[in-house]
Amino acid sequence: MFQMIVKRLLGALPALFGVVIVTFVLTRALPGDPAAYFAGPAGSQEAIEEVRAKLGLDRSLPEQFVLYLRDLAHGDWGNSLTTGQPVLTELAERLPASLELTLAGLVLAVVVAIPLGVLAATRPGAWIDHLCRAITTAGVSLPTFFTGLLLAYVFYFLLGWAPSPLGRLDPYTTAPEFITGFYLIDSLVMGDGATFVAAAKQLVLPAITLALFVLAPLARMTRASMLGVLSADFIRTARASGLHPLKVLFVYAFRNALLPVLTTLGMVFSFLLGSNVLVEKVFAWPGVGSFAIEALVASDYAPVQGFVLAMALLYVLLNQLIDIAYGLVDPRARLES
Amino acid sequence: MSAHHPVPLASTWHTLRYVFGENPLSAFAAALFAAFVLLALIGPWLAPFDPLASHVGEPLSSPSISHWFGTDALGRDILSRVIVATRLDLGIAIAAVALSSILGGLTGAFAGYFGGWFDRASTRISDTIMAFPLFVLAMGIVAALGNTVANIVIATAIINLPFYLRVARAEVRVRREAGFIEAARLAGNGELRVLFCHLVPNVMPPLMVQISLNMGWAILNAAGLSFIGLGVRPPEAEWGIMVAEGAQYIISGEWWIALFPGLVLMLAVFCFNLLGDSLRDLIDPRRRT
Numbered sequence: 330m331f332q333m334i335v336k337r338l339l340g341a342l343p344a345l346f347g348v349v350i351v352t353f354v355l356t357r358a359l360p361g362d363p364a365a366y367f368a369g370p371a372g373s374q375e376a377i378e379e380v381r382a383k384l385g386l387d388r389s390l391p392e393q394f395v396l397y398l399r400d401l402a403h404g405d406w407g408n409s410l411t412t413g414q415p416v417l418t419e420l421a422e423r424l425p426a427s428l429e430l431t432l433a434g435l436v437l438a439v440v441v442a443i444p445l446g447v448l449a450a451t452r453p454g455a456w457i458d459h460l461c462r463a464i465t466t467a468g469v470s471l472p473t474f475f476t477g478l479l480l481a482y483v484f485y486f487l488l489g490w491a492p493s494p495l496g497r498l499d500p501y502t503t504a505p506e507f508i509t510g511f512y513l514i515d516s517l518v519m520g521d522g523a524t525f526v527a528a529a530k531q532l533v534l535p536a537i538t539l540a541l542f543v544l545a546p547l548a549r550m551t552r553a554s555m556l557g558v559l560s561a562d563f564i565r566t567a568r569a570s571g572l573h574p575l576k577v578l579f580v581y582a583f584r585n586a587l588l589p590v591l592t593t594l595g596m597v598f599s600f601l602l603g604s605n606v607l608v609e610k611v612f613a614w615p616g617v618g619s620f621a622i623e624a625l626v627a628s629d630y631a632p633v634q635g636f637v638l639a640m641a642l643l644y645v646l647l648n649q650l651i652d653i654a655y656g657l658v659d660p661r662a663r664l665e666s
Numbered sequence: 667m668s669a670h671h672p673v674p675l676a677s678t679w680h681t682l683r684y685v686f687g688e689n690p691l692s693a694f695a696a697a698l699f700a701a702f703v704l705l706a707l708i709g710p711w712l713a714p715f716d717p718l719a720s721h722v723g724e725p726l727s728s729p730s731i732s733h734w735f736g737t738d739a740l741g742r743d744i745l746s747r748v749i750v751a752t753r754l755d756l757g758i759a760i761a762a763v764a765l766s767s768i769l770g771g772l773t774g775a776f777a778g779y780f781g782g783w784f785d786r787a788s789t790r791i792s793d794t795i796m797a798f799p800l801f802v803l804a805m806g807i808v809a810a811l812g813n814t815v816a817n818i819v820i821a822t823a824i825i826n827l828p829f830y831l832r833v834a835r836a837e838v839r840v841r842r843e844a845g846f847i848e849a850a851r852l853a854g855n856g857e858l859r860v861l862f863c864h865l866v867p868n869v870m871p872p873l874m875v876q877i878s879l880n881m882g883w884a885i886l887n888a889a890g891l892s893f894i895g896l897g898v899r900p901p902e903a904e905w906g907i908m909v910a911e912g913a914q915y916i917i918s919g920e921w922w923i924a925l926f927p928g929l930v931l932m933l934a935v936f937c938f939n940l941l942g943d944s945l946r947d948l949i950d951p952r953r954r955t
Contacts, residue, residue, distance in 0.1 A: 347794030351803075355810040466943070470936035472886055474893045475909055475928035482916045494917065603801025607890055611913065622894045625809055637806035641798045648797075 334653055341649050348641040353397050356634050357390075406638070407631030409624065416635035420617055424639070425510025426497055427609065427616030431601050433513075433532055434539025434608075438597075442544045443590070446551025447583065450559060461548055468545030473604040477538040477611035484534060492530050495613045502527040535612040542604050543597045547590065554589040558582045584658065591655050598647045602640050695940035702934055705752040713746035717903045726915070729922055736922035738911060740901075747903040748927050754904050755934070758815065758897075759884040762822035767877050769823070770830025775869060777831070778838030779861050785835075792828035800825040804887060808896045818897035822887050826880055833876050837869040871949045879942035882935040889931055905931040 381387050388396070400406070406416040449461035477494075484491040492499050497512055505515040505524050512528035558564065559582055567577045606618035613619070617636055624632035686693035705712070715722045720740035722733075729736040735744035777785040795803065807821035841847060842865070850864045889906030891897050898904040900911070905927040912924025 343790075344793065344797040347790070348797050351794060351798070352806070355806050466939060467936065470882060470886075470932055470939050472889055472893075472906075472909070472928065472931055472935070474890065474906075474913075475924070475932060478909065478913055478916050478924050478928065482921055486917055486919055486921075599799045599801075602799035604890075606801065606805070607893060610894055621805065625805070626895050630809060633806060633809045637798070637802055640802045644799050645797055 333656055337649050337652050337656075340652075341645050344645050344648075345642070348638070348645060349398065349401065350394075352634055352638045352641070353394055355637065356397070356630075357393075401638075406635040409632045410629040411624065411627050416632050419620060419632065420635055420639050423615060423617045423620050426614060427605055427618060429511045429513065430532065430535055430539065430608065430614060430616060431605050433536035434543065434605075435597070435601060437536055437540035438544045438547055441540065442547035443551050445544075446548045447555055447578075447586075449548070449552045450555030450586075451578065453556070458552075461552055465545040465549040465552075468541060468548075471542055473538055473542045474607040474611050476541055477535065477608050480534050480538055481611070491534050492527075494534060494611070496615055497531050498524075498527055499531070535608050535614060538608050538611070539601060539604060543600050546593055546597055546600070550590050550593040551586065554586040555582065558586045561585075588655065588659055591651060591658065594651050595648050598644060598651075602644060691940055692944035695937050695944065698933065698937040699941055702752060702756060702937065705749055706756045707753075709749045709752050713743075713749045715743035715746040717742065717747040717750040718901050726920055726923075728920075735926040738908075738923050739915070742901075744908070744923065744926055747908060748905070748930050751903040751905050751908065751927065752930075752934075754815075754898065754902070755885060755889065755906075755931070758819055758822070758888040759881055761819045762884050762888070763826065763877055763880055765819065765823035766826040767830050767873060767880075770827045771834045771869070771873055773827075774831040774834025774836075775838050775861060775866055778835035779842060779857075779865065788831060789835075792831045795825065795828050798825075801887060801890060804891060805894070805896065808891060813896055813899075815897050818888055818891050821891070822884050825887070826884065829876060829880065830873065833872055834869050837872055838865050841865055841868055875942065875946045875949055878938060878945050882938035882942065885931070885935050885938065905934075 378387075386393070404415075404417050406420075408414065409416055409419055412419060445457070445461050445464070449458040452458055481491070481494040485494055498504060502524055505512055505519050505521055505528075508515045508518055513525060513532070516522075516524040516528060564577060564582055567581050568574070572581075605616070606622065608614065609616045609618035610622055617639065621633050621636035624630070624636075686696070720742050722743050723737040723741050725737060725739055725741040727733060727737050733743050733745065735748060737743055738747075773788050777788045798806075804821040804825050807824060808817050811817040811820065838861075847860060847864055850860050855863070888897070889904070889909075892904050892906035893910045895910070898907050900907060908927035909924045909931070912920070912922075912927070915921075915923050
């Protein structure tokens, strides 16, 4: 088992290498001359040359790539021009906020989508099946930023159920002490019920917005793979042997149907990390996405590159986790590797 | 195939009626598609007001007889802006999808047919693209290349490339050793001729399905990029940027500024997804879910 995990992680190396090459190319494709930029508008030709030598921009591309790798490994991801802080520190500070939102959205989507898909597959043609189809077709058509605004309008402005859609906490609550950076977990650990409720209230709308978007592919895949498994011979045999219908459904069918759903999770994470940026902007969520957008607007590129790299690393890692989970659920995948 | 006999009109009509009768939603989607294409073509002449002119109405007035969708903070007519934006939004998506389907389709077909180092290299590139969360990669590409509409098209094309490459490669590979290809080779056709005249026509149907499924996602992607301030600059009318402009007013109750462009955007994406689904059911019923 341990060996398999190590093998999987090593298998991620080509993907990681590709990611770093792409971010390197993106860094080099920056508009304008970084040396001229750092030397300032009053910089003379010699000053520009000096900065260029200091930044290593006068060397050949392979040399620059090695320098880039060294800087990345040392945690030097450049500085944000607007805040003056190292990009890596800024990203690390904001990452828990984004992760809390992403995971909340994912959990919500899974909790709704999987039962919906299973129910739709067990009752083809019934109202729940039509509901499932309607949700999966409509769900992928929703622009996340628009659904977010709509939810904010209905639940904040019209109904007044949700707090104002700005940030992770209302202005009267102080953030819990930093333990994991997840406000929900930290406030629970501290035993601070009021903060927990306040944080949960702020989290509900953005999490629903994210969940609505990724619900569709999950429900669609669950339904399709459940339908496929339920018509298989071994299910007929299990039923003919007089096993309890619920046992057939959950022990025999569901476990097998789960595999394609796990595979879809990779795509779902790609959607989640992407639409997270949009949802963060709509709800003024202080995560890495908002940080990247602010930097983009200010033409401050180091944070944007750092953000792209961080998200890609996270995504590669998540895909490896999915692969490992796949091995846990399906013994055949373990044997193959 | 009746390549030498033109299909009689009655038969085409019969097929259309059969297809739409099977799934009335497809008929709805097709009508919607026609409407969007019409808006994109003649939108500027249909718009009641100049989309860029401010103070054609009282600023921030709610929908009324003279301004069906209301006006925004500068007193611009939202209905006109939504109509005129159709061309830009669809244009970006169509250009991006055309670019990536042609490039991805050709690369995939070559890779699938000839294999070897070209196959390995193109597969490696497409795997690398897929190693990124796609929207985030698009953000990075636009940031690096520069903040213009053309670069939005390029970024959207790049992130969609792997899908076409994979479809074309897989479809060519399964047919590479088929009997009719052997026959074409034995008849003395060159490799390129076999690929383009005998294999590529067979790849077209699944590629078309991929294109129509992809269109909605391309529109969403482009609108998302302009929502965060990339590509299209104000005062240009574009659905994503209009939603962004209306975002700050929605919590003070001026819902119409963001609602109408958002709804139309949603409708356009929905229309393309429905069309893609029905096209897939028609061409490849096994993949129906």
